[in-house]
Amino acid sequence: MAKQDDSSQDVANIFTEMLRIQGEVARQAFGTALPGYDGLVPDQEQIDEWGKSTLRIQKMWLDAGGREDDSPLPLMADPASWFDTMQKLAQANPLLDPDRQQAMMAEGLELWERVLGGYGIGPKAGGEEPSELPRKDRRFADPAWREQPVYALMHQTYLLLAERIQQAVDGLQGMEEEEREQLRFATRSVLEAMSPANFPLTNPVVLERTLDTQGRNLVTGMERLAGDIERGQLTHTDSSAFTLGKNIAVTPGKVVHETPMYQLIQYSPATDEVYQTPLVIFPPWINRFYILDLNPKKSFVRWAVEQGLTVFMVSWKSADESMADVEWDDYIRAQIDAIDHVRARLKVPAVHTIGYCVAGTTLAATLAILARRGEADKVASATFFTAQVDFEQAGELKHFVDDTKLEMIRQASQGGYLDGRYMAATFNLLRGSDLIWNTMVQHYLLGEDYPAFDLLHWNGDVTNLPAKWHSQYLRDLYRDNRLVVPDALVADGTSIDLNLIETPAYVQAGREDHIAPPESVWKLGQVLNGPVRFVLAGSGHIAGVVNPPGSGKYQYWINDGEPGSLDEFREGAVEHPGSWWTDWIAWIEQQAPKRIKATGKRKPGSGRDKVIEDAPGRYVATR
Known part of the structure; x- marks a missing residue:
C-alpha cells in the first residue's frame, strides 16, 4: 500500500496548497477575516486539518476500492491504477512553484476583490452585481452559490485554481502527447472530485437541505452509498420502474x-x-x-x-x-x-x-x-x-x-x-462530473429520489x-x-x-x-x-x-x-x-x-x- 499512500498524499498536498493560497490571498486582501464572516479565511491549523481530512477521504476511497484479494470493486474502477499519473500531476502542480504561487496569489487577489466588490465589501465595493461572477460552471448554477460571498469565493477560487492546474499540465515539458492526454484525463478526474460541490460543509444547497430535513437527507444518502458499495455499482435510476417486455423492449x-x-x-x-x-x-x-x-x-x-x-x-x-x-x-x-x-x-x-x-x-x-x-x-x-x-x-x-x-x-x-460493472465504472469515469459526482450530490448528499429514466436504467443494466x-x-x-x-x-x-x-x-x-x-x-x-x-x-x-x-x-x-x-x-x-x-x-x-x-x-x-x-x-x- 506504500504506493497508494504516497499518491494519496500527493492529492492531499495539492488540495492543501489550494486552500493555503486561498487563505493567503484573503489575508493579503482583507486581513484575517471578512466583515460578518468570521472564520471564512482558514488559518494554518485549519488548512492542515483540511489536508489531513482529504488524505483520510482518499484512504477511505482506496479501502472501499480494494478487497482482501487485492481485486478492486467495480464501483471504483480501480483508483489505484491512476497512481503513476497522480505522481506526475503532483510534479506538474503549479501551486508548488514559488513564482507561480506569487502569480496565482496576485490573480486570486484580483478575483477576490472583483467578487466581493459586488457585495459591497473591500476596495472595489459597489462594482459588479453578485450574480455576475467571472467564472461559470453548471455545478454551481444554484442561486445559493451566489447569495453569500463565502460560497461565491469558494467556488470561484476553486475554478480558478483548477484552470491553472490544467494549464500547467498542458505546459509540462518532456512528455509524449499520449502520456499528456492521460495526465489531462486524470487531472480532470481528480479536480472533479475536489469540487466544493461534493462536500456537505462546502455546498450551500446541501447545508440548507440538511437543516430543513434535520439531517435525514444524509442518512438516506449514506444508506444508498452502503448499498451501492455492496453491489459494486452506482445507482442512477429507479430500476424497479422497468420490466423487460412490459415497458421497455416491448416491440412484438x-x-x-x-x-x-x-x-x-x-x-x-x-x-x-x-x-x-x-x-x-x-x-x-x-x-x-x-x-x-x-x-x-x-x-x-x-x-x-x-x-x-x-x-x-x-x-x-x-x-x-x-x-x-x-x-x-x-x-x-x-x-x-x-x-x-x-x-x-x-x-x-x-x-x-x-x-x-x-x-x-x-x-x-x-x-x-x-x-x-x-x-x-x-x-x-x-x-x-x-x-x-x-x-x-x-x-x-x-x-x-x-x-x-x-x-x-x-x-x-x-x-x-x-x-460488466467494471465497464460501467469506466464509462462513468469518462463523464465523471455527470455520472459520478452529480449522482452523489443529488442522491447521497441531497437525498433526492432516483428518477424513473429508461436510458439510465439501460445504462446500469x-x-x-x-x-x-x-x-x-x-x-x-x-x-x-x-x-x-x-x-x-x-x-x-x-x-x-x-x-x-x-x-x-x-x-x-x-x-x-x-x-x-x-x-x-x-x-x-x-x-x-x-x-x-x-x-x-x-x-x-x-x-x-x-x-x-x-x-x-x-x-x-x-x-x-x-x-x-x-x-x-x-x-x-x-x-x-x-x-x-x-x-x-x-x-x-x-x-x-x-x-x-x-x-x-x-x-x-x-x-x-x-x-x-x-x-x-x-x-x-x-x-
Missing part, C-alpha cells in the same frame, strides 16, 4: 434462432407489404440490445418495422464461465451465422446490416472476410452507428489500454469473463464480457491499431483487409461523441472501397443514434460533395433539422426498393413457423 416479435452466444429476434410486421431485403441489427455486446427498443416513442426497431422493414435483432448472451474461450473470431462467426440464418429463413439472397459501436467494428471485419471468400453479395448494405476501425483518434477510452490498466483488467477477469475477446480487442485494436493494416489480423482462418469491402455503406457519427469521436468514425468511410454516405448527427454516442423523427431534437449534416477530411465535410455540409433516420430509410430504399407481401415467415410464429419464445427473449434478462 419472436426469438427464431438461438446459439450459446446469441438469440436472434424477428419482429412482427406492422405493414401489409415489406421490403424484400430484411435488416439484421448487430448491437454491441458490451450493452443490452434494447437501447434500440427503449419504449415505443424512442424505439428504432419499432420505427424501422413501421417503415416496412423486416427487422432481426441479435441479443447477445452476457458472458459467463461457459464463454471463457470466446474470442473475436467467435463474434465474427456469429455475425456470419445470423446473416446466413436470415437468408435461409426468408429465402432471400442478401440482407441489410447495422453494426453499432463495437459490433460495427466487428461488422467491418466480417464484411472483409466475406469479400475475401467471394461471398460479399450476402450483404446488400452496411450501416455503421458510431463505429471505429482506425483507433488512432479513438478518444478517452485509450486512457485505459496501457500495460498497467490491461494488467488490472486481466486480474479482474475471474472465471474467464470481465464483470450491465453485461459481462469474455476475457479473451476483451483483451484481444483492447490490445490489437485500441492499443496497436492493427485492424486498418491490411492482413495484419486473421479471424476464422481468413486474413482481414478492409480495403476489399465494396458493400454500399451508411456511416453515422455523433458530433459530441466522446466514446467514438467523429474524427475517428470518419476514417471508416475512407477505408471502404464502395459507395459511402457519411452523416454527422447532433449529440453523442447514444442520443445521436436514438433520435426518432417525432422527438424534434437535434439535427444532422450531409455533404454531397467529395470532402477529403472531416473538416472539409463540416465546411461544406448542409444542416438538416431533426432526425437522420428519415435520410437513412431513403438511402435503404435506394439500395433495394422491391417490396413483397408480409406473409409466411415474414410473420414470425404464424402458421407452422416454429419459434423459441416471445421477444425480448431470455438472454437479455440474464446477468
